[in-house]
Amino acid sequence: MMDDATLKAWLTVARMPHTGPRRFADILKHFDSPLAYLETQKRPSKAVEIGVENDLRWAEGENCHLITRAHKTYPTALTDIADPPPRLFVQGNPKALNQPQVAIVGARNATNNGKDRAFEMAAMLATGGLTITSGLATGIDAHAHRGALAVQGQTIAVMATGPERLYPQENQYLADLIQQSGALVTEMPVGTLVTRxxxxxxxxxxxxxxxxTLVVEAGAKSGALGTAQQALEQNREVMAIPGSVQSPVARGCHSLIRTGASLIETAHDVFSTLKLDGNVIEPVDVIQTSQASPELDAEQQRVMDALGYEAVSFDVLVKRLGLTPDRLSSMLLNLELLGLLIPTDGGRYERSNQRTGG
Structure with a gap:
């Protein structure tokens, strides 16, 4: 257990100007601890001290965890990269960070087919024992998270903002569900805004x-390709699902395959590429929706009735139904997995074209 002074020292050094992950790693090589380093420095600025207090205050929240590289729960996988973050802000289950993971990433403006592939692949891999890691963005990322949740699997969302902020806001309900069994994680301290x-x-x-890292769909210039490049530099496997030669969001995947990424068609291909041993069970087929119209319980039917036949915002549904946001979030996800509704732009929901829900 890390004492308060030591933890505060880690947080202070991490917030000091011009002290990124590489600089912090250099400090650890030359000093016994961040506390020893601080003893050689001038007193931190008032802004740094206030920032550290905000970080510590955040960690007092329910299910909030501050993990430094000195903690036993710090993910082993990150110690192998060139620039491991000195501390992580984790909401949810910190043990999830040390589970065997596969990243599923891709285009925000994904096709419906791409979203389905991400959902189904994540569900099958999660059933096989892998934790699904992605970036909580719209499109491929969100559907990968949903696929893992659909089979009660673990999923981790890595954020680019401070832990008290969420981007995009429309994925708030998804983030709430993720941290119930998996985790939201960021290296950015409290107060960090969305920055490209x-x-x-x-x-x-x-x-x-x-x-x-598995890339499902990606344009020729895509953030997902950047993630794949990072994986190569970290000596991790890179995989890609091919698509139509006429599809703009398939070009990035085809480029990766041409330059050596493993071509993936099934979940079995992922397990084979990663050379996983017998500790991980074989993936099973996952059917996202049943052919027959699902039977709804009374509460589910209430949600569908409140939805009506136009796109409705989450806040409006909360008011119409009188449910807590957590309960409504869970029900909306279940109805989405049944194929009865779909999330649309702006955090709204509408009935799926394939079902009427009664």
Missing amino acids: GLFPRRNRLISGLSLG
Whole structure:
């Protein structure tokens, strides 16, 4: 157990100007501890001290954990990368970070087929014992998280913001579900806003935590390709699912395959590529929706009735139904997995074109 002074020293050094992960690693090589390093420095600025207090206050929240490289629960996989984060802010189950993981990433503006592939692949891999790691973005990322949740598997969402912020906001309900068995994780301290330049930093953690990275759909210039490149530099496996030669979001995947990424068609291909041993069971087929119209219980039918036949926001549904946000989030996800509704832009929901839900 780390004492308060030691933890505060880790947080203080991490917040000092010009002290990124590589600089922090150099400090650890030359000093016994961050506390020893601070003894050689001037007193930290008031802004740094306030920031550290905010970090510590955040950690007092329910299911909130601050993990430094000195903690036993720090993910072993990250110690192998060139620039491991000195500390992590974790909401949910910190033990999930040390489970065998595969990253599933891809385009935000994904096709319906791509979203289905991400969902089904994640579900099958999670059934096989792997934790699914992604970036909580719309499109492929969100559907990968949902696929793991659909089979009661673990999933980890790596964020590019401070732990008290969520981007995009429309995935709040998904984030709430993820941390119930898996985890939300970020290296960025409290108060960090959404900044374009932070997403590559996030991506190196997605690939670094994972045994391999699977790209489902990606354009010729895509953040998912950046994650794949990070995986290569970290000596991790890179995998890609091919698509139509006419599809713009398949070009990135085809480029990866041409340059040596493993071509993936089934979940079995992923297990084979990762050379997993017998501790991980074989994946099973997962059917996202049944052919017959599912039977709804009374509460599910209430949600469908409240939804009506137009796109409705989450907040409106909360008011119409009188349910808690957590309960409604769980029900919406279940109804989505049944094929009865779909999330749309702006955090709204509408009935699926394939079902009427009664």
